[in-house]
């Protein structure tokens with residue numbers, strides 16, 4: 162009976178979703194795109210289906226057009242700060258808690274704009290969706306990255322009407338084209354405030370396709386440590402493929418985009434872009450005429466589905482390496498030197514930790530499950546474990562080189578068999594290294 166009731170309830174839910182969908186005629190470039198009700202599967206979340214139905218051409222196009230009206234938005238220029246104010250006002254008018262934060266780096270001064278949907282779960286983590294609103298000198302940045310900013314606003318607009326277990330932050334950076342300085346400032350400060358950022362989905366160039374295959378794919382460029390984001394996003398894209406006709410394609414990382422500052426500070430992040438090459442990037446020809454609007458709309462919808470599905474699910478087990486701090490120079494256990502190496506983005510040295518002598522590690526676990534223990538590893542070799550918080554370990558052992566770099570990794574195991582991990586790179590110089598029995 163209970164089973165029958167549940168099936169009845171599911172049928173009613175699906176029926177109401179179907180009716181809802183039948184009632185909506187989406188118009189893309191004048192063409193009607195009615196979703197066929199038979200394409201809705203029971204594994205799709207009805208709220209997420211509603212969200213992606215609510216994203217339409219007009220919503221995305223109007224945001225994009227408004228951004229284009231400011232002209233070229235080189236970091237530090239009046240156009241750029243006017244565009245930043247427009248983004249601040251837009252997020253506010255959506256009804257989101259909005260912040261405008263100034264950053265200064267290497268002679269540039271500009272603003273990051275962020276809007277937040279606060280998560281409802283006690284163990285919430287932060288999901289960031291980002292794009293950059295600056296462009297190179299003389300370029301309108303229609304695709305790079307007006308396309309990402311328009312998607313960000315449209316997705317924020319639609320998702321603001323729902324609640325999620327995890328916190329969602331929509332962040333528009335400036336300073337990308339001059340050295341990813343806006344995202345560097347943001348990631349560095351977030352790290353120093355111990356913010357629990359779980360994943361960064363950085364959307365940069367999603368407005369173009371000129372091939373059949375390119376029209377059905379969206380690329381996720383990921384470092385090794387963040388491949389779980391690509392795996393989850395791929396699964397979600399295949400779940401909603403019958404509605405959207407676009408799926409995620411995993412690709413190797415590219416360090417010159419705004420997700421990388423987060424990766425350098427020990428968070429996970431990916432760069433998201435269209436599949437086909439765009440010949441007009443960073444030129445005065447990067448204008449709205451070259452955009453493919455039906456692709457931009459599909460890309461915006463699938464990214465909304467991915468962000469919504471990820472933020473809806475509570476994260477049952479999380480671990481963060483709190484010590485040593487990223488981006489500090491240590492003398493033994495003391496973090497005495499604050500390293501601000503934002504200009505070394507191309508060398509992946511932002512957030513590097515240097516240790517003279519030996520120091521200690523500490524991991525923070527966030528979970529409502531019983532924890533078995535936290536295991537500390539050097540270069541993926543098991544070194545030690547701690548079964549009571551605070552989870553700490555004096556870093557030592559033959560697997561850490563006296564001079565050179567190594568990866569410190571912490572795993573947490575829960576009693577019901579779940580596992581999570583975090584890692585960081587350390588550059589060490591130690592004359593009095595002693596070896597543990599491990």
Ligand SMILES: [Zn+2]
Pocket residue numbers: 293305306337365366
């Ligand atoms: Zn870009």
